[in-house]
Amino acid sequence: MPLSPPTNRSCIHERSIQMSAFQRDDGLFDIESHLVDTKPMPIQRLLSPVISPPGAHLHDLWIRLTVEKDFIVKFVEASSDHTPYQICKNAESSLSVLIGERLGKGWTKVVKDKLRGVASCTHLAEMLIPMATVAFQGINGLRFKATLDGKVDGLSSLINTCYAYSDQREVVMKLWPNLRKDSLP
Secondary structure, three states, X not given: OOOOOOOOXXXXXXXXXXXXXXXXXXXXXXXXXXXXXXXXXXXXXXXXXXXXXXXXXXXXXXXXXXXXXXXXXXXXEEEEEEXXXXXXXXXXXXXXXXXXXXXXXXXHHHHHHHHOHHHOOHHHHHHHHHHHHHHHHHHHHHHOHHHXXXXXXXXXXXXXXXXXXXXXXXHHHHXXXXXXXXXXX
């Protein structure tokens, strides 16, 4: 276990999120997310006469974003298999406001601005934010296959996008020594 050993404790909630990126035959890309919330104990749901048994899905939500290679959203689809209330399923169509938006800088703000509060389902909106990272990992992974050959041209746009790619750290020093901060004018 990579974390330190925990103190004695009992699980009270579990959330599983699975995300994948797919290259389609038509040149587009599908980014999919699946969220499942469960409780390890029986619970009484509000407005429900039935007690949910341990492990029952409280939320079971799906999203598919279809994007172009430039990360523009062409289509979005959601499915809510299990929700706390029947009306929650109506929020699926609210995601269509993202069509035409670009996954990239400002994506989190777009999602929050367009889907905040009563405009959509909080859980669907939360799922959308990291889907951008999955898109970048998938699409750029294909785009930059040349890195396997030791060619790193075109990847300098990664500089200062994360801790490892800081223009003051070892990774940049090794890959782009001419672009290190201390070597810039």
